[in-house]
Amino acid sequence: MKKIAIQGVKGCFHHAAVSKYFEGCNYKLMECSSFRELAVSVAESNVDIGVMAIENTIAGTILTNYSLLSEYKLKIVGEVYMLIQHHLMAYPGQNIEDIKEIYSHYMAILQCKSFIETHPYIKISEYSDTASAAKYISIYKKKGLAAIASENAAQEYGLEIIFNNIQTIKSNFTRFFIIKNYSKQKNDSFNKASLKFNILHTTGSLSQILSLISSLGINMTKIQSIPIIQRPWEYSFYVDIIFNNIRDYEKMKKKIQKIPCLYQLSIMGEYKNGRIRS
16 A cells, blocks of 8 residues: 655645546555655655645746755656635535635635635635645634635535635646656656756856757746755756657757756656646
8 A cells, every 4th residue: 555645634635636646546645734744755755655736727836846856856757637626615504704714725825816805804814735724624613714625625524615616717727746756767658757957147048958959849838947045046947848759858868968058957757748638
């Protein structure tokens, strides 16, 4: 039985991502109170696998999670995309007029900004996790307090949904990385890779890297810059690429390291594209 670490508790969206990616597998869920605790659990082999949110179509990228992946040298071995539907829930028997405060994870709060703005009299407070907020209300039978969380959380903790689908954009997806403290990828089954590179702060340095990737017919699906601590105005770039031919990818890895402006390249993961295109 695999031990799988998530940020949050049963009923959270990380739990849903595990259920989707590992459908049919036997596993034990390990609950972590923070993303750092999740990263440490994976790095120290306290668990077999971690599932970590990395970006959302409304709230954007979770920059600190890229930093954690680099800090603990964790490997991305897969990904899963989840449709995220947020609901406002409370202890049974209440309506919106009874609610004085809402608890939820800060990313969920960002994703429900329009709904929140229509209820300016309600105090908004950040909580460690969406499902943890629901669990707290349930355990202590808190009235006047609501949580923004998933339908699964409402069912798990016996809460009543007051409003359904309160996310600002209905087509709201979160991307999750499947992570390990090492990768045994030895076959040719992957068609996507996540790279991290540092470049010299010179004119045209970034365009040289991107031009090379493009010239080999490799599709770049994401680029994210994060400042390098103690090196003002220098950045690490995190890039996701998809390719049809692994030989093109291998050629890119050889050529990119010959570009003078590049002084560090890390392969953060090689895995199968998890996005199902309609």
